[in-house]
Amino acid sequence: MDAFAFWFYFKRPDLYPTEDIGLFLSPKKKEEKIMEFLWNGLLSITWQQLVMYGVGILLIYLAIHKEYEPSLLLPMGFGAILVNLPLSGVLNQVTEGIGVTNGIIQWLFKAGIEASEAFPLLLFIGIGAMIDFGPLLSNPKMFLFGAAAQLGIFLTVIIAVFLGFDIKDAASIGIIGAADGPTSILVSQVLKSNYIGAIAVAAYSYMALVPIIQPLAIKLVTTKKERCIRMDYAPNNVSKTTRIIFPIAVTFIAGIVAPASVALVGFLMFGNLLRECGVLNSLVKTAQNELVNLVTLLLGITISFSMQADKFVNINTIMIMLLGLAAFVLDTIGGVMFAKLLNLFSAKKINPMIGAAGISAFPMSSRVVEKLGIAEDKQNHLLMHAVGANVSGQIASVIAGGIILGFFM
Numbered sequence: 001m002d003a004f005a006f007w008f009y010f011k012r013p014d015l016y017p018t019e020d021i022g023l024f025l026s027p028k029k030k031e032e033k034i035m036e037f038l039w040n041g042l043l044s045i046t047w048q049q050l051v052m053y054g055v056g057i058l059l060i061y062l063a064i065h066k067e068y069e070p071s072l073l074l075p076m077g078f079g080a081i082l083v084n085l086p087l088s089g090v091l092n093q094v095t096e097g098i099g100v101t102n103g104i105i106q107w108l109f110k111a112g113i114e115a116s117e118a119f120p121l122l123l124f125i126g127i128g129a130m131i132d133f134g135p136l137l138s139n140p141k142m143f144l145f146g147a148a149a150q151l152g153i154f155l156t157v158i159i160a161v162f163l164g165f166d167i168k169d170a171a172s173i174g175i176i177g178a179a180d181g182p183t184s185i186l187v188s189q190v191l192k193s194n195y196i197g198a199i200a201v202a203a204y205s206y207m208a209l210v211p212i213i214q215p216l217a218i219k220l221v222t223t224k225k226e227r228c229i230r231m232d233y234a235p236n237n238v239s240k241t242t243r244i245i246f247p248i249a250v251t252f253i254a255g256i257v258a259p260a261s262v263a264l265v266g267f268l269m270f271g272n273l274l275r276e277c278g279v280l281n282s283l284v285k286t287a288q289n290e291l292v293n294l295v296t297l298l299l300g301i302t303i304s305f306s307m308q309a310d311k312f313v314n315i316n317t318i319m320i321m322l323l324g325l326a327a328f329v330l331d332t333i334g335g336v337m338f339a340k341l342l343n344l345f346s347a348k349k350i351n352p353m354i355g356a357a358g359i360s361a362f363p364m365s366s367r368v369v370e371k372l373g374i375a376e377d378k379q380n381h382l383l384m385h386a387v388g389a390n391v392s393g394q395i396a397s398v399i400a401g402g403i404i405l406g407f408f409m
Contacts, residue, residue: 048309049084055307056080059201068208071293072181072300076201079105079304091305109305112298113189119299120182120189121267126292127182127394128271129284131362133246135388138235142354142385146392148338149358150400152177152330157404160323165316169193171404173320176203177327178397179210180360183264185303187401191408197306198317202324210364213325215372217332218356226340227376229351233384243276254399261402268398332356335389357386360397366390 059077063070082090083105091103112119136142153174160170172188176199184203188196206213218227247269254265274284306312335355343349353372357365366386373382 044086046309048313049086051313052080052084052307052309055201055312056084062205062208066208069204071296072204073208075297075300076204076304076307079301080307082301083304083307084309091308105302105305108298108302112302113185117186117189117263119295119302120186121263123182123292123295123299124264124267124398125271125274126287126295128247128268128273129275129287130292131272131275131391131394133243133272133391134238135235135384136391137238137242137246139385139388142358142388143392143396144342145335145338145355145358145389146394146396147358148355149331149335149389149393150178150396151334151338152327152332153400153404155330156323156327159326163319163323165319166194168408169195171408172196172199173323174327175199175401175404176206176320176324177331178360178400179203179207179328179331179365180394180397180401181207182299183360183398183401185299186264187404190405194311195316195320197303197308197312198320199324200303200306202321205321206324206328207361207364210361211368213328214332214356214365214368217329218336218353218368218372221333221336222340222352224376226352227372228380229349230377230380231351231354231382231385233381235384240276240278244273247272247276250395254395254402258399258402258406260405261399264398264401265395268394328359331359335359351380351382351385354382354385354389357389358393358396359390360393362390362394363387365393 056077056079059073059080061077062068063072063074063077079090082088087093089101089103090105092106093101093103155174156177157170157174160173161167165173168191172184172191172193172195175184175187178184181200181203185196185200188199193199251262251266251269255262271287274280274287335358336352337355339350339352339355343352351373353369357369359365366383366389369386370381370383373380
């Protein structure tokens with residue numbers, strides 16, 4: 001008798017003809033059968049699944065105790081446990097006499113990520129509604145730092161190919177360097193990467209670890225004198241018309257330069273247009289709060305579908321984590337070195353740390369630069385310059401994702 005039928009018999013024995021069971025079980029026999037069933041379930045757990053229980057608990061610990069991206073790491077961690085339980089009901093199962101029963105997490109993955117990339121894209125609407133592009137528009141040269149800080153993405157793609165990864169998997173791994181979780185998930189899904197789960201875990205883990213990783217990378221390639229460079233902040237006034245035109249113009253330009261990025265850039269810019277139009281305040285608040293919170297929750301527990309032990313526990317996952325870290329560090333260093341290059345030709349010096357804020361991890365990266373500046377000189381406030389570079393990194397990262405999709409789709 002299959003496990004479901006056995007359970008159903010004990011719940012409703014009146015519906016099961018005794019000849020089908022072939023016996024009248026005594027209470028002691030029933031207890032023995034139940035214990036046998038439970039013991040068989042425990043024995044079916046593999047060491048790889050035990051590893052995933054550990055990974056899930058670690059993610060939950062980081063979310064609760066360390067407060068690292070809790071809205072995403074917590075559901076990812078719990079989901080990692082759910083999908084690795086034997087015969088888990090959150091995954092599709094074939095039951096004798098019933099057929100296929102659909103699991104909720106597998107269904108969410110198919111509908112919300114695999115079929116349309118809906119969850120990552122909807123999240124971009126909320127992100128766009130949160131971003132103020134004013135500091136960038138008042139100092140447009142900060143666009144350059146957003147572009148320069150994507151260098152690590154493409155270098156890591158090359159490294160991953162040399163290490164033996166398929167080109168589409170390598171491209172998906174490289175995008176971790178953007179420090180943009182939704183973009184990483186979307187690109188890896190569209191390219192049908194075999195490592196979506198590992199890429200998602202790496203992307204969001206390194207986003208959470210920005211305050212730890214970036215200072216080390218910045219100090220590695222800057223001197224104390226460079227970190228003490230002061231920058232005056234005299235922002236130009238940005239009109240409401242400019243703020244409204246900007247998201248529309250960026251969408252047009254991105255669509256022409258990198259057509260594959262239209263969904264990414266378009267949803268981000270649509271969210272920003274909601275913010276700047278001034279006539280949809282209630283929708284803006286909904287996008288910034290309820291939409292982002294709900295989609296993040298669903299995205300976290302849904303992506304755990306790709307964290308099943310047989311796909312996740314292997315040497316390639318460790319390599320992906322290391323390559324993701326390399327991409328992140330190289331992006332930071334690329335932005336810093338670009339700022340130092342500009343200083344060779346500029347009379348008015350730029351603090352090289354501003355270049356490090358060109359990654360997409362907003363606003364964590366700009367806060368890191370501000371703290372490092374104050375640590376070296378208590379009067380050296382770099383926040384608004386860093387914010388300009390940081391929001392340009394938001395745009396640059398989704399365009400970089402679109403370029404990768406355009407090359408490898």
